[in-house]
Amino acid sequence: MVKLGTIVAGLGLLVLLHAxxxxxxxxxxxVAAEGEAAPAEDAPPLDAVVETIxxxxxxxxxxxxAAGQMLPVRGPAGGGRSADAHExxxxxxxxxxxxxxxxxRTQALIAAKK
Amino acid sequence: xxxxxxxxxAGEGDDKGFLNAQNLMHNMKIITACRTSLCAVAGIATGIxxxxxxxxxxxxxxxxxxxxxxxxxxxxxxxxDYTAAKKDSGIAGFLLEGLFGLSITxxxxxxxxxxxxxVY
Numbered sequence: 001m002v003k004l005g006t007i008v009a010g011l012g013l014l015v016l017l018h019a020x021x022x023x024x025x026x027x028x029x030x031v032a033a034e035g036e037a038a039p040a041e042d043a044p045p046l047d048a049v050v051e052t053i054x055x056x057x058x059x060x061x062x063x064x065x066a067a068g069q070m071l072p073v074r075g076p077a078g079g080g081r082s083a084d085a086h087e088x089x090x091x092x093x094x095x096x097x098x099x100x101x102x103x104x105r106t107q108a109l110i111a112a113k114k
Numbered sequence: 115x116x117x118x119x120x121x122x123x124a125g126e127g128d129d130k131g132f133l134n135a136q137n138l139m140h141n142m143k144i145i146t147a148c149r150t151s152l153c154a155v156a157g158i159a160t161g162i163x164x165x166x167x168x169x170x171x172x173x174x175x176x177x178x179x180x181x182x183x184x185x186x187x188x189x190x191x192x193x194x195d196y197t198a199a200k201k202d203s204g205i206a207g208f209l210l211e212g213l214f215g216l217s218i219t220x221x222x223x224x225x226x227x228x229x230x231x232x233v234y
Binding site: 043 | 234
């Protein structure tokens, strides 16, 4: 499933591309009207400027929200260790226990019931 | 399972104890990736606007500060939770941090967009 932030960022890029296209188009108008290339100092029209800013802000919002969750860096004082020794200490990992027998008996019971 | 509840001791220590280096690296990766891609987008926007010279550099500073503000908002405006900054450190240092490294990216996309719109 695509993240909402990715969609917003893609939209922002599209808006930006559209603003660029309209700025280039504006310069072609000037060439057609005045018969020579537009001077490089000519700013694009106001709506293209606003569209550029809007596109950039959309991209910022989209990328920052789609970038993933930030994880906390400072845990509780003391390292957040749990007092439950059974989880981490390998000495408590028992391997020879009754599970083999238990499984055999359960399977036999299930088979007998059928 | 050995990781459960144990923070690694690498990274700068602060007054209380150790920083979780894994999470710190993860957060730094997010911040750098966001900044890089958004600097490229900012370059494209500056090129479309037709800025040259010093105006473009001013725009770089403004857009970089905007990107950093957005990242700060993502962190809830408290840097110390997610980066190695001290508690209650100001945001001013973060706003323009790392901008020299990304200036090349900005200039690349800036000249690209300017050439596409204004020269062709």
